[in-house]
Amino acid sequence: MAEYLILIYADEAETAKAPPEAMQKMMEAHGVFGQANAAALRGGNALQPTATATSIRTSESGEFTITDGAFAETKEALAGYYLIEAADLDEAIAIAQQVPAPAGGVEVRPIFPIH
Numbered sequence: 001m002a003e004y005l006i007l008i009y010a011d012e013a014e015t016a017k018a019p020p021e022a023m024q025k026m027m028e029a030h031g032v033f034g035q036a037n038a039a040a041l042r043g044g045n046a047l048q049p050t051a052t053a054t055s056i057r058t059s060e061s062g063e064f065t066i067t068d069g070a071f072a073e074t075k076e077a078l079a080g081y082y083l084i085e086a087a088d089l090d091e092a093i094a095i096a097q098q099v100p101a102p103a104g105g106v107e108v109r110p111i112f113p114i115h
Contacts, residue, residue: 001085003042003111004092010079010104012049018103029100037084037095044082076104083111 018026034041050070057065070077082099086092089110096108 001087002092003113004084004086004089004096005109005111006044006082006084006092006096006099007078007107007109008080008082008099008101008104009076009107010101011076012079014103015079016049022102026100026102033098033100036098040084040086040091040095042083042085044080046080047078050077079104 015023034044053068053070055067055069055071057067059065084092084095086095089108092108092110096106099106
């Protein structure tokens, strides 16, 4: 079995405009997803908006630059993730297709173990 990260992207402007009922429906859909895929789930969370991000960059000289905000401004920002375990990429994709992402989409990436 291998681990995969399902990255959830969303249009923050669309999400911010969504009525409370739509947000509640999406959260319930994530609950259903979690229950249906409990055997594969290893973790996951939603992320605060990009306005709360702090970016850290290192120069060639090794100095750090710390700035408020995400690395890049994009229409769709990273909104959350699930860490899953799957037999192969096909199984990971099948699980990822179930992730509620009404204001964006998802990306599946295999984990590269470093230890």
